[in-house]
Structure formats: C-alpha cells, structure tokens
Amino acid sequence: MALHLRKCFILPIRSRLVLPQQRIKSVYTTCDGFNEEEIREKLQRFPGGSVDLSKQTSGIAVLTVNNPGRMNAFTGTMMGELKDRVDELEQWTDGKGLIVQGAASTFCSGSDLNAVRAISNPQDGMKMCMLMQNTLTRLLRLPLVSVALVEGKALGGGAELTTACDFRLMAPGSEIRFVHKHMGLVPGWGGAARLVRIVGSKNALQLLSTARRVDPDYAVSIGLAEEILASDVSRSLDQAQKWLSDHTKGPSPVIRALKKVVISGRELPLDEALRTEKQVFGTVWGGPANLEALAQGPKHKGHNTDD
Numbered sequence: 001m002a003l004h005l006r007k008c009f010i011l012p013i014r015s016r017l018v019l020p021q022q023r024i025k026s027v028y029t030t031c032d033g034f035n036e037e038e039i040r041e042k043l044q045r046f047p048g049g050s051v052d053l054s055k056q057t058s059g060i061a062v063l064t065v066n067n068p069g070r071m072n073a074f075t076g077t078m079m080g081e082l083k084d085r086v087d088e089l090e091q092w093t094d095g096k097g098l099i100v101q102g103a104a105s106t107f108c109s110g111s112d113l114n115a116v117r118a119i120s121n122p123q124d125g126m127k128m129c130m131l132m133q134n135t136l137t138r139l140l141r142l143p144l145v146s147v148a149l150v151e152g153k154a155l156g157g158g159a160e161l162t163t164a165c166d167f168r169l170m171a172p173g174s175e176i177r178f179v180h181k182h183m184g185l186v187p188g189w190g191g192a193a194r195l196v197r198i199v200g201s202k203n204a205l206q207l208l209s210t211a212r213r214v215d216p217d218y219a220v221s222i223g224l225a226e227e228i229l230a231s232d233v234s235r236s237l238d239q240a241q242k243w244l245s246d247h248t249k250g251p252s253p254v255i256r257a258l259k260k261v262v263i264s265g266r267e268l269p270l271d272e273a274l275r276t277e278k279q280v281f282g283t284v285w286g287g288p289a290n291l292e293a294l295a296q297g298p299k300h301k302g303h304n305t306d307d
C-alpha cells in the first residue's frame with residue numbers, strides 16, 4: 001500500500017493538459033481508485049451499437065454515436081469504444097477538426113437505461129462516471145476544433161456529450177435536454193462543470209433544475225449553440241463540414257496550436273497559461289507556415305482573406 005501511495009501524486013493541472021510533447025493525461029488515475037480495465041470489463045456485459053470514426057484527408061474527422069434502435073443510447077461497450085476512438089484521435093497528428101454526431105438524424109439519448117439499471121449501485125456508478133469523465137475531458141482537450149452536430153434529441157448523457165465539444169450546431173426542431181433531475185440524478189459525465197463554463201452558472205442551474213427542452217433558438221440566445229442549420233436535414237453533415245472547414249482553414253500545426261493555447265487559457269491560472277502559450281508559440285514561430293507567410297509579405301489590407 002505504501003509503495004502504491006508513494007507512486008500516487010497529484011499532477012499539477014498544467015501537466016495534465018495537452019502540451020506539444022506530452023500525451024493528454026486523464027482526470028482520474030489509480031490514485032483515485034480508478035481501474036479502467038475493471039469497469040470496462042463490467043460494461044462489456046451490456047453490448048450493442050458502436051462508436052464509429054472516419055478521418056478525412058482534409059484533416060476533419062467525423063465521430064458517430066451509432067445505436068439508432070435505441071436513439072443512440074450509449075451501451076456499456078460503446079462507452080469503451082468512445083474511449084478507444086479518443087485514443088485514436090490523440091494519435092492523429094494530421095487532424096485539425098472533429099464533428100461529433102449521432103446516427104439516423106438524432107444525437108444521443110444518454111446512457112442505455114438497461115445498463116444503468118444493472119449498475120445502479122454508487123460504486124459502479126462512480127466507476128462508470130470516472131471512465132466517461134476521463135474520456136470526455138480528453139475529447140474536449142484534443143488539439144482539434146470540435147463541433148457537436150445536434151439533430152433530433154440530445155438527452156441526459158447525450159446533452160453532456162454536446163458540452164464536450166468546443167461548439168454546437170443545431171438542426172431545426174432539435175433539442176438539448178439535461179433530463180438528469182427526472183432520473184433523480186445530477187450529470188455524471190462532467191456535463192455540469194462544462195455547462196457552467198459555456199453558459200454561466202445561472203443559465204446552467206436553470207437548465208439543470210428545470211430539465212427544460214433547449215431548442216435551437218434558446219440555445220443560441222444563451223450561447224450554448226453557435227448556429228442553427230438550414231432545414232434540409234439531408235445536408236446537416238455537409239453544413240457542419242462547411243462550417244468547420246471555415247473555422248479550420250490553414251495548416252493543421254497552426255490550427256492545433258491555436259486550440260492548445262485556448263485550452264490552457266481556459267483551464268490554467270494566468271501565469272501557467274502564459275508559460276504554456278510561450279511554449280506553444282515556440283513550436284510555430286519560424287515554422288514552415290510562419291516563414292511562408294513572411295515570404296509573401298503583408299496581405300491583410302483590411303479585407304477578409306480566405307487562404
């Protein structure tokens with residue numbers, strides 16, 4: 001036990017963020033009593049559905065929560081697959097953008113209630129919670145500009161999944177709903193902590209305490225969503241791809257560096273954020289994109305340049 005404890009120390013927050021030469025660290029480790037293999041083995045008993053990932057040469061990937069027969073609810077095996085897809089994205093060094101969507105024009109209805117019923121004791125619940133919090137925190141910390149494409153319903157854990165992306169785009173008629181109160185719960189996948197940072201504590205408390213339906217107009221009005229997509233459902237993914245490509249134009253090392261400095265600005269105390277910014281700056285200053293821009297000379301003469 002002593003040896004185990006000696007190995008466990010609280011990593012300073014800065015060492016848990018995505019730095020140029022470091023892997024993204026998890027929130028929970030064995031020091032917190034988190035045993036990933038143990039909880040994944042337990043969750044394996046609840047199969048069904050899949051979490052699919054398509055990485056494109058454009059540098060944009062599409063992650064699809066795929067369990068349409070259950071409104072894309074996360075089965076036990078899908079929770080493990082989500083973690084595996086995030087592992088894959090952390091290794092994708094050419095990437096610069098990520099779209100998270102649900103299959104069959106609906107987003108996700110949270111945990112599979114069949115699995116929830118079977119692990120409804122506090123110990124197992126908290127172990128599932130640690131697995132999903134680790135995964136969704138690392139998803140948000142990926143050096144990719146991420147957007148949740150919300151069609152249909154994003155309920156419970158599905159609503160929480162939308163908050164683990166940098167942005168949210170909503171299709172007409174879609175809804176985000178934190179239904180946890182009706183389950184006698186609070187968010188368990190980190191959704192409350194992220195929601196406060198997105199919409200502020202007053203709006204967050206309103207959404208959680210009323211479990212109200214957040215339609216696209218209301219979501220935009222409180223800053224939960226960026227835009228409402230055009231009504232042609234068949235083109236929702238195309239619209240999201242266009243939106244994201246407009247937000248990730250440029251060399252992927254630069255886009256990835258921009259996401260990294262925003263992560264540190266959002267999560268670190270000022271001095272540490274500045275140190276991280278300096279470190280990331282050093283990876284692009286004098287880099288190929290910088291030198292090419294310098295060679296071209298000044299080109300931003302008061303107009304929007306789409307390169």
Ligand SMILES: CC[C@@H](C(=O)O)C(=O)SCCNC(=O)CCNC(=O)[C@H](O)C(C)(C)COP(=O)(O)OP(=O)(O)OC[C@H]1O[C@@H](n2cnc3c(N)ncnc32)[C@H](O)[C@@H]1OP(=O)(O)O
Pocket residue numbers: 069070071073109110111112113114116153155156157158179180183185186187188189
């Ligand atoms: C930390 C939070 C996390 C947790 O505690 O682990 C959670 O997310 S808890 C779960 C929170 N989610 C919900 O409570 C949503 C439950 N589902 C619904 O309210 C409705 O299904 C719907 C999403 C509003 C859609 O309603 P509707 O259009 O009427 O379709 P159906 O209800 O008939 O659903 C179709 C089909 O899908 C099954 N389904 C839907 N959601 C789930 C789910 N979360 N888990 C398991 N199965 C789900 C539903 O049972 C239907 O199946 P069949 O009855 O076999 O047709």
